[in-house]
Amino acid sequence: MAPAETLMVPVVWLGTLALLPAAGAPLVARTAYRRFAPATRAVLAGAAGAALVSFVMSLFTLAGIPWSILPIAAGAALLARALSALLPAAPAPPAPPASRRGRTEAVAAAAAGLCVLAALACTLAGSVSSMDLFFFWGPKAQQFAIARGVDAAFLADSSHAYMHAYYPPLVTNLGALATMAAGRFSWAGATLTFPLLLGALALALPGVLAGAAPRPAGAAVSALAIGALAVIGIRAVVAGNGDMPLLAFETLAMALLLRRDAGDPAIQLLAGILLAGAAAAKVEGLPFALAAAALFLLRRRGSARESAATAARLVLPAAAALGAWFAFGATSGLFAVYSEYGPFLALHLDHWPAVAREIPRALASTGRGLPWAVPLLCLAAAGRPRRDALLPLGTGAALAAFLVFTYLHLAEDPSQWISWSAARVLAPLPVLLALAIVSADASEPGGLA
């Protein structure tokens, strides 16, 4: 860690993130969510709280209100409470069974725990720190904390062009919140979010998937997803950048949508808030959210009214989060759309051979391609995918298509760009493959049947 950074700085910096579950608690404490075990509920509350806190911070900036920790946390908690009031009253769903964990689940939990420890050890050793943290994620969060808001003048400075002013705000907003509490930015604290979020996923994912497949299958698939993310995170050095928060939102949202009770408005609203978190974390979170919502709607055909309500629950939170961000971009004159590499449809198709060659090469050089190959082989071994698998597989295909589309935008040869980014931005694919495997076992009654 940086020598000048005492132990207390990362402790306070990371400790501030405990505000996130508190902010999301008024929603997740509702009876409808008691189907989840307390640990799963705490992680889901944290994820929802993160999306809501970031949204409130964007609103404060838009309204010209200087950031202050308690008003932001209170605003997010009030928003969570207001959202919970939108849910129809329903009888309490059955609580998760208090049965003892079976041998498969125990081995799966141990395997996932081992992955988290490996990620923690690598982070503490300084071997997985993302340079993007030191180039722009960290400096932006630090500057926003100093300015007590998204600093338009800082982003507009021509010397800060590489700061990517249009990048969605969640990661820098939350980093600024922690920085305001700690009194300074913590590079160590920021890198530790990688094992922390991986651990949170390992804790929550089996509980969420228990509603989609039998518990042993959900636990094994969770461990598979955590293993893939650990290897990619370690080999593609993601600690401290926006990739792990994005992956956490995407994984939990998709797992919620795969549950048998995903027709419940409470599950859909929570999934919509997490999709909003993904869209507000990184640019590629938006195509993920749109594809997931569209495929979910296609899979669950209902009346027009039901479909409209489902679409609203899944899409409106992301529309609100990005609406606030683009309103800030427009009013400050900084940006109006996502654009850095030219007009939307200005593709350089002559780069297609380089893109087709470099993406597999980048994946093969990250953990020898195992994080992608192993879930793919497991899916193949699981037999013919059920219809439910179309949701994660279709979302993965849409995300991959979007990323190829993005690479084809660069006027110069994109080979180098692909070599250092493809493994990170395609990290959701192994998770989606693993979640597609779940559907192979979904015909059996699980914990909620």
Add this chain to the structure above:
Amino acid sequence: MSSLARDPRTLRVRIWLAAALLLCLFPLAPRLARPLDGQLRRPLTPVDLTDTERARQWLFLDSCRPLLPPGSSFTVLADDPRTEMALFMMGIGLFPSSQPLAHSYYFVPTPDEAARARYVLRYQPAPSAPEPGLRLVARVPGGALYERAARP
């Protein structure tokens, strides 16, 4: 026939679990193959084992930090523009209370901008000052810090 063969579902779950264990052990294997004492030391910078060149650059900037007065302006000089850009970008994060002024930006020289800087951070310096009129403040690991004389 074993109970495992009778229950393809159990077999499948065990395959997934074995695959998960394979992936879990994969990141550990290369580390366990090396002596642990070399890996269990406290890193000097957050990028010690990510990028050794960036780690040296980070140490240089961090060594300059106590010598830069709050609110001062600075620029960074290096022999190649790629290093200079990286130092400039990291400097913004490491010196939040100072004003960074680029000497070059993405390989494009910006000498007029740099000329406004009060302090000059020279990475891996030559024996003499990088330009006339600079006073050596201190030599630090990886370089030196200079102060530009105040204009009359």
